Amino acid sequence: MPAVKEIQEKMRARAGELLRDGGVSMALGWKRGEFCHDPEPAFFESEAELDNFVYDGFSSPLLSKYLIETIRKDKQKGEGKGSKFLVFLKPCDSYGLNLLLKEHRVERERVYAVGVGCPGMLDVDKIRAAGVKNMRSFDETETEVTIHASSGDKTLARRDILLEKCLVCKGPEFAVQDEVLAPGLPSFEGGDRFAGVTELESMSPEERFSFWRNELSRCIRCNACRNACPVCSCNKCVFDNPQSGVQAKSNADSFEENMFHIVRAFHVAGRCSDCGECSRVCPQKIPLHLLNRKFIKDINAFYGAFQAGADAEARAPLTNYEFGDVEPGAVVKRGGGA
């Protein structure tokens, strides 16, 4: 199993080849930032630009959603029609691409998807909480990360500093890909990803309500959760549309404000691949993934295990109808709907 740095070099070389003579006009990857822990999604158009290419434990932003704009702009230009775009996909992002394909937001023939093994992405805040100040560089393996910082060197167990979303990784398989570079990086044996939901379910409705009121009270309506979400891909979100009647940058009433998250959770129900980006990008650290996971858990319970984005063809439980489908009365049986 190759080290992460080796994977990076393989990716850089492969992107170079494909840009040079592989019929690919742009490669979507990550480039080095100002710190050692802030790679930024990047669009490489030539081999020379790949000098800045980076893939490491901080390449957490997903890339699949950028394909929508990339292809749209390419079409606008009118030239280069039919050119392909290379996108590097971590396993979780491959589910995102499948959802974009399924919903006709991205055309399969415009994409060259290269799957890359992922060692689990790291959480800077957890590293800081472990007493690290001013990270300068780091070395990583699948199990350990050694950080060089002004506070001294520190070796941490990778598992202890993973992003929440990576602690419940869906596994190393790619839901869609044209080729795979460096497969087999083990995902961490995910813990029980529904543990947080189960805990919420065990609360009384009043406790649960106050839990969410408290969490959502920190929301600043920055829309980062929505904009980072691979399935929040409406051309015009109702919340941005003055004609929708529910447009809101913020609201006069704080419960109306909370409705944004409730509406969003309903809209992505059955489509959420549980990539966890919403919680990762939230500047206020609201555990938004818990809303989506509640839907996933219920869908699994009512319709059998289902993974959104696992394929680009099959009908999802909520957009399908079968005679055996659960009836609305299920709500009452579960003690709701009084």
Add this chain to the structure above:
Amino acid sequence: MLLKLSLDKTGGLFTEMARDRTLYLPVKRGGQADFAPWTPEAEVCLDYLNTARSIKDFFLPQTENIAAFKREGKKITITPTHEEPSPFVVFGARACDVRSLDVLDRVFLSDPVDTFYKAQRENGVIVSMACAEPEETCFCNAFGIDAAEPRGDVVTWIAGNFLYWEAKTPAGEALTGKLETLMSEADSSDLKEIEEQGKAARAAFKELPLGKLSLEGWSGDDLLGKFTSPLWEKMSKSCLGCGTCTYVCPTCQCYDIQDFDTGHGIARFRCWDSCMYSDFTLMAHGNPRKSQLERFRQRFMHKLVYYPANNDGMYSCVGCGRCVAKCPISMNIAKVIKALGGNANA
């Protein structure tokens, strides 16, 4: 006069400050520090340098209700609903946030004066706190801000086991008058300790990844050159168009006034707006900035070119680093300053 108080006695200080006004200070919320009203149970965290949100919240709140409209038959009743301002203290504001008020003042206190903002400014006392060390994402020194010697009505320092306190304005003196009995006078050795700490802090800022960021090339002389730079297209490509940078920014001051249909009337409110949004400054013909490229450029041109051009060269960035820490995809103003600035950052 420099006063001091043992750190284990700050609870008494907070109780006294909160006696006749609301005291806001950094409190642990959702795993990070944010300004919140003090209560005896609050988990106060003075070791946090940067709160997630800035002190802008107290002067230009994210949402403020302005008026309620109610129609009965042919009669419309309009009732002002803005909260009456009441005295408050912001304790623990850092030098960057204190400077941000200068930026906001120039917008809201110049003619026509924003009465809501003015009332908040008149009712608020700022107790700032010096930074003994920087956060990794800090770059206030690029804007000539001295983190070790902030401004404010009262300035405080934490050194050793003591909180040091010095009133700087009449409002600060008045607040200090009520608290003096809790504190004792500091001596020259205390002063020396603060000075040494300040020196070390200033040196540490320079050693940061952004510690040598230079504003060279951002003099505002080359407005058109900056505006038409081909680099904007490249830089804006990864931008998600969310409003995180604008909402965590202490100086972003754009707002919108909207009507909320309550079902039986209208609640008119003012709220923050973000130039990153597609419906920002929406007019009958649409948004004047149709692409994310244009919106992205607007934010940085405003901070680094338009604002200084209209305000004696003062940039409307204070280097607090919140946008650097919070951008979902790690694009930020430091990258823009470097990419489009002079050679000093090369």
